Amino acid sequence: MWFKHCHLYRCHDVEILALEDLESALAEFAFRPVSPREARRVGWSAPAGRGSDQRVHEIQGHRLMAMLRQERLLPASVVNEEVAERAEAREQAEGQPLPRRERQLLKEQVMEELLPQAFTRTQRVELWWDTRRRLIGINASSRKRAEEVLDLLRQTLGSLKVTPLATRTPPSRGMTQWLSDAGSRPASLLLGDQVELRAAEDDGVLRARQVDLDSEEIQSLLEGGRQASKLSIGSEGQLRTVLHDDLALKSLQFDDALLDEASQTEDGDDPAVALETDFALMSQALATFIEQLIDWLGGEAEMSAPTP
Incomplete structure (x- = not known):
């Protein structure tokens, strides 16, 4: 269940329900398969899979939920x-x-x-809620899908005030600075080998993989006015990811030590125990990395809370 992507949201004045109350609320919006006349249906499911009826898992203030989305494929x-x-x-x-x-x-x-007569396709999207840091992360490949999960959570809770996480230094500016000035890079930041550079004049995009980001070619492109819109970065002992200019974390790869620790933990072949072990390690690594990322980008931007 290790997240592959993570869209981040800041919670504002959200009441944290007791675990039992949240479980009851999720049960009211439990997933049911689409009927023959429906094009799409969403609902909450057990993160541990079909063998479990527990719709929320909590480890030290970190909560895990999963939305199932089923749609009929009619070309x-x-x-x-x-x-x-x-x-x-x-x-x-x-x-x-x-x-x-x-x-x-x-x-x-x-x-x-x-x-x-149409075939159905079912997708699962996990939601991580760090109740202590008032942070929500959604394992979705697109912002649109992440917003769909938030809509379901808003419907379940009655209201939900969240905004996309934002930093004082826009990610594009920060990434461009790290690339063009090695001395500006935080000591704990690991630079990867993947980048996307955009040209403001003609909206041209250059994508590069497995390249030396300190090479003369990359530096020349930056001097020509290109801005970084995606950049692979990481933090030792935690994870590597591709940071996007909207602060989304894509192509997440968690540190081998974390994966080894998870695989060596005795779970008695219980899928719920295995899930909670993975989730505990993953959520802590994500929370620590996100705190670092916010710090690298000058702190969190002040934003007004949205209406419910």
Whole structure:
């Protein structure tokens, strides 16, 4: 269950429910498979899998939850082809073009008929809630999917005031500075070998992997005005990641020592115990790294709390 990605959010004035109350609230919005007429459904599931009915795990103030998302896969090309055939048949029978509104109604009819036949795809998205630091991290590849989890949590709790985590120094500026001036790099920062540089003039993007980021070529591009939008960084003994300009952490790789410690812990083949062992190690590493990252980028930006 080690996170591959992490979108970060700051909680504002959020009431921390007792574990039992939160479990009850999650149960009210438990996942149920999509019906034949539904295109999509989301709900809470047990992080430890089908053999467990525990929807939230807590280790020293760190809480883990999981949202299941199921959708029916109905390709637009299939729908459009069926609509085109039916529309052509009606136009020939009626001897006139099908009005736009009639074509839209025909499309809705086709989708309603084909939806029960469509395959389903199920995805799980984990949410880590550091209640002591008032921080939420979501293991999603996109910001859109992360926001979907927050919407479900907001619905479950009744309200949820969160904003994307932000730093005083914008990540793009900080990453560009670390690349162009080696002396500006924090002592605890490990520089990787992957970067994405954007040009402000023409929106051109240069992506490089397995390169020396201190090379003359990279430095020349920076001197030409390019800004870093992605950069692989890390911290010794914790993790490596690709930092994005929206402060998202992608392609997370946790330190081998942490993974070894997790694998050597006796869990008695209990998936819940194994999950909590991994989660305890992962959440502590993430929390420590995020604190470092905020410090590297000049501290956290002051932002007004959103409405519920």
